[in-house]
Amino acid sequence: MFLAVWTIYLGDRLIDVAACRDWKQATGRLRFGRRFRSLFVACLSCCLAGLAILAWLGLPEDVFRRAFVVAGGVALHFLLFIVPVLFGEKLPGKE
Numbered sequence: 001m002f003l004a005v006w007t008i009y010l011g012d013r014l015i016d017v018a019a020c021r022d023w024k025q026a027t028g029r030l031r032f033g034r035r036f037r038s039l040f041v042a043c044l045s046c047c048l049a050g051l052a053i054l055a056w057l058g059l060p061e062d063v064f065r066r067a068f069v070v071a072g073g074v075a076l077h078f079l080l081f082i083v084p085v086l087f088g089e090k091l092p093g094k095e
Helices: 002-019 027-035 037-058 059-082
Strands: none
Touching: 002 027, 002 037, 002 059, 027 037
8 A cells, every 4th residue: 555655646746747847936845846756756666666565466356456446446537536537627636
């Protein structure tokens, strides 16, 4: 669970940094993400590798089913709030 949560967190931070258009108006959180982007990518890679190793070692099938349900929810959130795919414009989010 720890690795999954950090994977989502780091991915969200990297998406926010990539989506920033005006760095003069950027918040401290975005500037921090930009400054340490390579560290975020390295940590994200480690989390993904850890998840792959755990999956390879044989997690129960029930855990995978629940993970796919959560992944579907995260994907839906991404399509609704991050990338304006379904409605043609971004829905209001945390900004």
